Amino acid sequence: MVNGVKATVQEFEHDLSRWLVRAKGITKSFGEGHTKIPVLKGVDLDVARGEVLLLVGPSGSGKTTLLSVIAGILEADEGELMILGENIKAFSQSAKTLFRRDHLGFVFQQYHLLPTLTASENAAVPLLIRGMPKRDAMAHAEEVLRSVGMGERLASLPNRLSGGEQQRVAIARALAGDPQLLLCDEPTASLDAETGHRVVEQLRAIGKRPDRAVIIVTHDSRIFEFGDRIVHMDDGLVHQIQDGSEQVSG
Amino acid sequence: MSFVALKMLFGDRAKYLMLLAGLTFSTMLIVQQGSIFWGLMTWSMSGISNVNAPVWVTDPNINQVEEIKPLADTAVTRVRSVPGVEWAVPLYKGVQRARLRDGNFEQIALVGIDPSTLIGRPYTVLDGRIEELRAPETVAVDELTVERLGGPNKIHVGSTFEINDHRVRIVAIVQAQKSFQNIPFVYTTYERALRITPQERRKLSYVLVGPQPGISAEALAGRIQKETGLGAYSGDQFGWKTMQWVLKNTGIGVNFGTTVFLGFIVGMAIAGQTFYLFTVENLQQFGALKAIGASTGMLARMILLQSFTVGLIGYGIGIGLATLFGLTAGRGGVLPFKETWPLLLGVFVALMMICSLSSVISIRKLAKLEPAVVFRG
Structure with missing residues (x-):
C-alpha cells in the first residue's frame, strides 16, 4: 500500500517535471437550455516543457476556447486542468488573474497594443502590472525589445509600426514578464509570409528554452514546420496529433 | 499603472x-x-455686516434688516437695564433723498450712529476722518455715493450736498458693502439723522447692543427678547433671517x-x-x-x-x-x-x-x- 502511494507520488512528480500543461476531459459549453452549444467535448492535451505546440483546425473547432481555458480566462465545465503543477480550476478569479500575471504570456492576433504608449512602454506593461518601478520596467522592456530586433523602434507609437513590428512588440510584451507558458492566438494571421516566419522563429526560440513552452493557435499552414507537435482539433475534440516534422498541410 | x-x-x-x-x-x-x-x-445682509454689531434689537415682527419698524426712544434704556448688556446705542436707518448742486436727486440710505462711540461706523475709511462726524452738519459717504452723486471730482472730502434740504459736508469716504437695493450709504450721527429726516412719531430703527465679557451674543439676544418683549437677534441670526426672507420672497x-x-x-x-x-x-x-x-x-x-x-x-x-x-x-x-x-x-x-x-x-x-x-x- 505504502509502496503504491509512493509510486503514484513519484509518477505525479515525474509528470510535473515533464509536462507544463495537463488537460484531461475538458468540456466547455456556451448558452443555456435549448441554446446550449458544446464547444469542447472532452479534450485531452498535454504540453511538455520545452515544447512548441500548434493547435490547428477549422473555425469553430474549439482551438481558441481551449486556449482561453488553459489561460484561466474561461472556466471549463468539466475535466482536470493542471498548469505548472497547479490545479487552476480550483482558483478564484483573482487568483487566476495573479497566476496569469506571474506565469503566462500572451500574443494576440490583433496585437492589442495600447495606441498611446510607445513600443517600450507597451512592452513594459506586464511589469508595471506586477508593480515594478517604472524605470526598472522600462529598462527591462527595452532589453527584451532589442532581443526581438526592435531596438531601433523603442520610442515609436504602434501606429508608426508595420504589422510585423507591432507583433514583435506584442511578443516583447509577452516575454517581458519571463512567462513559463506563452499562449499565442493566430500570431501570424495579419502578417506576410516572411514576417510571419520571422515571428514564429522567435516564438520557437522562446519555447525551446528550458522550463518554457509555447502554444500557438493557428490556421496558417506555412508555420506548421515550426511546431514540435501539431494538434488537430475538430468539433470540440482532438482529432489528430502529429509530429511537426511530418509537415502536415492545412 | x-x-x-x-x-x-x-x-x-x-x-x-x-x-x-x-x-x-x-x-x-x-x-x-x-x-x-x-x-x-x-x-442682502450688507445692512448688518456694515454695522457689525453683536446684537440687534428691533420690533419683534420684523422679517429682515431693510424692513424697518421704528421703536420708541425708551427702548434704548430698557435694553440697557437687561443684565449682561455692556453697552446699547441707538441706530437710525432710512432711505432719504440727496440733492446735488446741479439739481439732480439721488436716493440714499441714511445711517445715524451714536456720536460718542461711533458704534455702527464702517471699518474702512478710504479718505478723511470719520471722527469728524462729531462736527456740525457732517457726513461720511461710501464709494457708491461718490459714484452716484457725480464722481470723485464733485464728491470728495470737503465737498457738500443736500439731504432733505439740509446742507451737509463730507468728512470721510468709507468702504461699505453694497446693499441688495443698490442704494448708496451715507453715515451721520444719530441726532443729526433725526433732525434732517421728516417728522415721525418714532424714529429709532434699531438698538445695537454689546454683551458683557463671557456672555454670547445669542444668549444675550434671548435674554433681551424675554425681558423686554422686543425682537433681538445676534448679527449672525439676523443675517440668516434676512437671507431666508430673500430666498423665500424673491x-x-x-x-x-x-x-x-x-x-x-x-x-x-x-x-x-x-x-x-x-x-x-x-x-x-x-x-x-x-x-x-x-x-x-x-x-x-x-x-x-x-x-x-x-x-x-x-x-x-x-x-x-x-x-x-x-x-x-x-x-x-x-x-x-x-x-x-x-x-x-x-x-x-x-x-x-x-x-x-x-x-x-x-x-x-x-x-x-x-x-x-x-x-x-
Missing part, C-alpha cells in the same frame, strides 16, 4: 479635450452662478439653484458619456490588460485616476475662468460676485461626485468585461 492610465488619457486628445471642456464648463457655471448667488446674499434661490443643478447635470452627462465612449473604444485594450493579469480593481483605479485627473484640471481651469469673469464683470462692485472657499470646496466635492459617478459607469462595463474578448480577433 498610473503612468499607463495617464498616457491613455492624454493620448486620446479629442476625448480628453471633450472631457476637459465638459468638466471645465460645469465648474465654471457652478462657481460663477454660486458666486453671484452668494454675492447677492451678501448684499425666487433667487430657485433660479440659481436650477442653474447650478443644470451645471451639475451637463457636467455629469458630458463626462459620463465621454468616459463611457472612451472605455468602450478601448475595450479590447482593457481586455488585453485583464488577460495579461490586470485585476478589475487595478483597472478601476486606472479609470478613477483618469477621471480625477481630468476633473482636477477642469476644476482649476473652471475656477480660473469663473474668477476672471468675476474680476472683469464684477469690477467696481457692479456685479455681486463673492467667490468663497466653502463654495469652492462644495464645487470640488460636486465635481468629484461627477467624476466618481461617470467612472462608475465605465468601471461596471470593465467589471463585466471578459478578457476572452481579446481572442476573438
